[in-house]
Amino acid sequence: MAVTILFLGPLRDLAGEETREVPAPLDWAGLLDAAGPLVAEQLASERVNVACGGKVLSDKHGLNAQDGDEVALLPPVSGG
Amino acid sequence: MRNVRIESGAFDPHALTSNLAKSCPEAGGIASFLGAVRAGGGVQALELSHYEPLTMAGMELLADDAFARFDLMGLSMVHRVGHMVPGDPIVCVAAASRHRRDAIATIDFCMDHLKSAAWFWKRELREGSWHWIEPRAQDYSDKDRWEK
Numbered sequence: 588m589a590v591t592i593l594f595l596g597p598l599r600d601l602a603g604e605e606t607r608e609v610p611a612p613l614d615w616a617g618l619l620d621a622a623g624p625l626v627a628e629q630l631a632s633e634r635v636n637v638a639c640g641g642k643v644l645s646d647k648h649g650l651n652a653q654d655g656d657e658v659a660l661l662p663p664v665s666g667g
Numbered sequence: 668m669r670n671v672r673i674e675s676g677a678f679d680p681h682a683l684t685s686n687l688a689k690s691c692p693e694a695g696g697i698a699s700f701l702g703a704v705r706a707g708g709g710v711q712a713l714e715l716s717h718y719e720p721l722t723m724a725g726m727e728l729l730a731d732d733a734f735a736r737f738d739l740m741g742l743s744m745v746h747r748v749g750h751m752v753p754g755d756p757i758v759c760v761a762a763a764s765r766h767r768r769d770a771i772a773t774i775d776f777c778m779d780h781l782k783s784a785a786w787f788w789k790r791e792l793r794e795g796s797w798h799w800i801e802p803r804a805q806d807y808s809d810k811d812r813w814e815k
Contacts, residue, residue: 596716596790663801667758
């Protein structure tokens, strides 16, 4: 089964798609690999957050996504 | 009164403010802020996206913070997502309090957090191509001043 990676905002353009399914489980190294070099470069920035299962991770490097989890990649926001 | 919403279609910011005022008859101060899509600069359209599992919960927490921090009688906070054109309302925050300062500070506080700490992303259509809007350094410093 799979983990779904969701590319939000400008990361969607870099990834070339909105979602990508990858095999579970998924850790940080696996995420960098699955996201591709352009997105991985953005993920290195402290300003890019990662949510797993609907919760923002306080330590994204400790990502441990299981089967069925959605991993959302959250670039700097611009609301209002 | 507390009214926190994300709208995918047009909303009436004036009705929002007048409803808040009606529901808080003991408020001596009603303040509101309306953010709209700017005309000019070749902007044809604005698109706002969000991450639903986080956005609404984040706005509710922001409203909790506002009620804890200020002496409030009511708060309305509505944010658009989707496709908009110049002149369309993007966001409206309205606050009611016994005296003016709490209402004015509340909308300032909420807007500073909606700009740089809520899960929204926006892009503009200019001359036929889309451009993502990056947060400005001032958006972060505006928010940080509430943490002192």
